[in-house]
Amino acid sequence: MRFENQVALVTGAASGIGRALVQQLVAEGAAVVAVDIVEEALHQVVTDLQAQGGKVTGCVANISADPDVERMLGTATSTYGRLDVLCNNAGIMDLMTPAADVPLALWERVLGVNLTGPFLACRRAIPIMLEQGGGRIVNTASEAGLRGGTAGTPYTVSKHGVIGLTRSIAFHYGERGIRCNAVCPGGVATAIGAGSGIPHEAGLAKVMAVVPLQEVSYPPPELLQPRQAHSAHRKCGSRYATQS
Numbered sequence: 289m290r291f292e293n294q295v296a297l298v299t300g301a302a303s304g305i306g307r308a309l310v311q312q313l314v315a316e317g318a319a320v321v322a323v324d325i326v327e328e329a330l331h332q333v334v335t336d337l338q339a340q341g342g343k344v345t346g347c348v349a350n351i352s353a354d355p356d357v358e359r360m361l362g363t364a365t366s367t368y369g370r371l372d373v374l375c376n377n378a379g380i381m382d383l384m385t386p387a388a389d390v391p392l393a394l395w396e397r398v399l400g401v402n403l404t405g406p407f408l409a410c411r412r413a414i415p416i417m418l419e420q421g422g423g424r425i426v427n428t429a430s431e432a433g434l435r436g437g438t439a440g441t442p443y444t445v446s447k448h449g450v451i452g453l454t455r456s457i458a459f460h461y462g463e464r465g466i467r468c469n470a471v472c473p474g475g476v477a478t479a480i481g482a483g484s485g486i487p488h489e490a491g492l493a494k495v496m497a498v499v500p501l502q503e504v505s506y507p508p509p510e511l512l513q514p515r516q517a518h519s520a521h522r523k524c525g526s527r528y529a530t531q532s
């Protein structure tokens with residue numbers, strides 16, 4: 289198994305892509321610290337996997353708060369003695385709001401979770417990995433980190449920032465055994481848009497106008513059950529792809 293005897297920490301573990309990441313890492317032998325801000329949903333993911341014999345520890349934390357980040361990394365080292373893989377995956381959307389209409393609070397919230405969060409985690413994980421002789425960091429960026437036409441301004445800026453963070457860490461620490469990469473998914477039907485507020489009407493319309501298939505589709509509910517999340521991702525990804 290690829291991750292046998294390895295320890296991984298995944299943020300945003302209670303839902304969507306993060307939940308699928310935890311399941312895959314556990315299935316491939318890793319011991320995982322699963323982190324999320326939503327306690328009840330995280331508890332469900334952790335107890336389900338533990339019931340199947342997986343090595344998983346839950347940690348409720350807000351990744352944009354440094355004391356929480358210190359505690360979540362401490363959970364990995366105190367529970368499992370090391371940290372081999374850090375997956376900075378937790379993120380939130382921005383209601384598709386274009387720059388001139390972005391309230392400062394929305395800007396700070398999105399940048400705080402999507403960019404400051406991964407930075408804080410990397411800042412604390414790197415010394416642990418250097419002391420061990422290496423490690424891997426995988427940041428969930430987005431297609432919005434590569435283009436301007438897939439989301440509002442805060443989300444787009446935050447994901448461009450995540451790519452910069454990834455490149456900088458790879459540059460500065462690659463020779464010392466730390467590999468840092470980003471993944472840039474297209475649209476995946478997860479909970480990310482749910483409950484965050486009413487989208488900016490004009491911003492949403494402009495983004496949707498460049499979606500080639502001109503529709504948003506969701507997989508049947510059973511595909512969004514935990515174990516199928518990965519395949520749901522594959523089935524839905526291309527439908528949201530944009531060109532700008």
Ligand SMILES: NC(=O)c1ccc[n+]([C@@H]2O[C@H](COP(=O)([O-])OP(=O)(O)OC[C@H]3O[C@@H](n4cnc5c(N)ncnc54)[C@H](O)[C@@H]3O)[C@@H](O)[C@H]2O)c1
Nearest residue numbers: 300303304305325350351377378379430475476478479480
């Ligand atoms: N779904 C998509 O279309 C898509 C596309 C590209 C990139 N992404 C990125 O993938 C990542 C995962 O998103 P998802 O689609 O699975 O969304 P999701 O909403 O299903 O899952 C995100 C998880 O992050 C958690 N979270 C949010 N804020 C947090 C915080 N401050 N501290 C700790 N946990 C927090 C949420 O509680 C949730 O469980 C995000 O970084 C997102 O930007 C998603």
